[in-house]
Amino acid sequence: MDPSSMESNPNSISAISSPTAIPIVSTLASPFDAFSPSAGDSARKPISLWPGMYHSPVTNALWETRSRIFERLLDPPKDAPPQSELLVKTPSQSRTSILYGFSSDYILREQYRDPWNEVRIGKLLEDLDALAGTISVKHCSDDDCTTRPLLLVTASVDKIVLKKPISVDVDLKIVGSVIWVGNSSIEIQLEVIQLSKDNSDDTDPVALSANFIFVARDSKTGKAAPVNRLSPETEREKSLFEEAETKNKLKKRKRVANRGEIENGQEKRLEALLSEGRIFCDMPALADRDSILLRDTRLENSLICQPQQRNIHGRIFGGFLMHRAFELAFSTAYVFAGLVPFFLEVDHVDFLRPVDVGDFLRLNSCVLYTEHGHPDQPLINVEVVAHVTRPELRSSEVSNTFYFTFSVRPEAKAMKDGFRIRKVVPATEEEAHHILERMDAENMPAF
Numbered sequence: 001m002d003p004s005s006m007e008s009n010p011n012s013i014s015a016i017s018s019p020t021a022i023p024i025v026s027t028l029a030s031p032f033d034a035f036s037p038s039a040g041d042s043a044r045k046p047i048s049l050w051p052g053m054y055h056s057p058v059t060n061a062l063w064e065t066r067s068r069i070f071e072r073l074l075d076p077p078k079d080a081p082p083q084s085e086l087l088v089k090t091p092s093q094s095r096t097s098i099l100y101g102f103s104s105d106y107i108l109r110e111q112y113r114d115p116w117n118e119v120r121i122g123k124l125l126e127d128l129d130a131l132a133g134t135i136s137v138k139h140c141s142d143d144d145c146t147t148r149p150l151l152l153v154t155a156s157v158d159k160i161v162l163k164k165p166i167s168v169d170v171d172l173k174i175v176g177s178v179i180w181v182g183n184s185s186i187e188i189q190l191e192v193i194q195l196s197k198d199n200s201d202d203t204d205p206v207a208l209s210a211n212f213i214f215v216a217r218d219s220k221t222g223k224a225a226p227v228n229r230l231s232p233e234t235e236r237e238k239s240l241f242e243e244a245e246t247k248n249k250l251k252k253r254k255r256v257a258n259r260g261e262i263e264n265g266q267e268k269r270l271e272a273l274l275s276e277g278r279i280f281c282d283m284p285a286l287a288d289r290d291s292i293l294l295r296d297t298r299l300e301n302s303l304i305c306q307p308q309q310r311n312i313h314g315r316i317f318g319g320f321l322m323h324r325a326f327e328l329a330f331s332t333a334y335v336f337a338g339l340v341p342f343f344l345e346v347d348h349v350d351f352l353r354p355v356d357v358g359d360f361l362r363l364n365s366c367v368l369y370t371e372h373g374h375p376d377q378p379l380i381n382v383e384v385v386a387h388v389t390r391p392e393l394r395s396s397e398v399s400n401t402f403y404f405t406f407s408v409r410p411e412a413k414a415m416k417d418g419f420r421i422r423k424v425v426p427a428t429e430e431e432a433h434h435i436l437e438r439m440d441a442e443n444m445p446a447f
Helices: 003-008 057-065 067-073 106-112 121-140 235-263 266-282 318-337 410-414 429-443
Strands: 096-100 150-157 160-162 172-181 185-193 206-218 291-293 299-304 341-346 360-371 379-390 395-408 423-425
Touching: 057 096, 057 121, 096 121, 106 121, 121 150, 121 160, 121 172, 121 185, 121 206, 121 318, 150 318, 172 235, 185 235, 266 291, 266 423, 266 429, 299 318, 318 341, 318 360, 318 379, 318 395, 360 395, 360 423, 360 429, 379 429
Parallel strands: 291 423
Antiparallel strands: 096 172, 150 206, 160 206, 160 341, 172 185, 185 206, 299 360, 341 395, 360 379, 379 395
C-alpha cells in the first residue's frame, strides 16, 4: 500500500485502534467517491467493485471510463421498454484509445513485463477484449436511461497477427473503433501501435491488429436485438466498411466452396499421416526420433471460474479466457520445443457458449502439427480447447477452441546446435482428420 494513501486514509493500517483486527481496504478509488449519495442511493454498488478491477490496470480504467454509460446497468429499470428508434452513428463517435505509459510508469511496466522484457501477450488479449467491449457499448448506447440496455457479448475474434515484438520499455497505444454493423452484430477493429525505441517512424508502427465481433441481445428476452446504424465518413472508414460487408456476405459461400476442395485427395493425405503414427504404436523402437505422437504433446489446466473473473453481465470475461488459453498454449509450445517460443498469431475464435461463475473449466492443449517451410522460422501450431464441465450432471461442453501459432526465438535457436522442431504425427484416424482440417483451414484463401 502506498504510504501516502495510508496517511490520508483513516481506515488504513496505521490508524488501527484495535490490536486484534486488521481491516483491509481497497487501494482503488471509486468514481463515485467525489459525491455523497443520498439515502436512496446508499445501496449503489461503486464502480471500483466491478469485475474489471480484478483483471489488469487497463481493464479497470476502461470499466471506470464506461461508468456513466453503465451506471443504469447496475440496477436497470424493471420492465423498461427497449430502444424504440435506431440512431445513426459515425466511427469517430465510438473511437477510443488507451495509452500505456511504460517509459514513465515503472509499476505499469512491471505488471506487463514478461521474462524476455516484452509485453505479456495474454494480458494484452484481455485488454483488447475489454476495449472492444467499451467501443461496442459506446456505439449501442442511446443515451436514454429510461430504456433497457442491450446485452453485448463477444461472439468471435478474427485472426490476431503480431507484426513485430512489442517492447515493454516503450509507450504503447491501442486505438479502436466500430468499422461495420449488421442487424445485431458489430465489428470492431483494434490496432496496437508502438514506435521503435529510437523514435524512428520509417516503419509501420502497427505491432498487432485484431477484429472483434460482438452481438447484441435483448437483456430481458435474450433474443437478438437491432443495433444503431453506422455511417462511415472518411475514405478509409468507407473502405473498411465495404471490406467487412464483403467478408460477412461471403462467409457462408467460403465454407461451401472449400468443402469440396478439402475432400479432394483427402484419403492419400490421411494415409500418409497415419502410416508414421502406426510405427510409433506398433514398433516404437523403429520410430523416427525427429517425430512425436500428438498425444505426447498434451497439457491440461483446470480451474473453477470465480466471481472476480466475471464481466459486467455476470459471466466470465472473454478476455480472461483468451488470457488463460494463451498462457497454456505458450507453455505447451515451450515444453515441446525445449526453447522459448515466439508468438505469431491466433486464428479465428468463436465463443460457442457462455461460461458462468462457478463453472468448472478445463483447458486442454496439444501441438497439432509443425511446419518446416522456412528453416529459420519453423512453426508450431497449438490447439487449446476449453470445456465447461459439470461433474454433478456428468456433462462436458466445448465453450471455445483456440488455435495459436508460435515459432522459436532466433537467439535461443542459435544457442542450440542441430536444433530441429519435431514432426507431430497422429495415432488415430480421428486425430489425422483433425490435423488435416486445421491445415486446410489455415490455407483457406482470405476474402
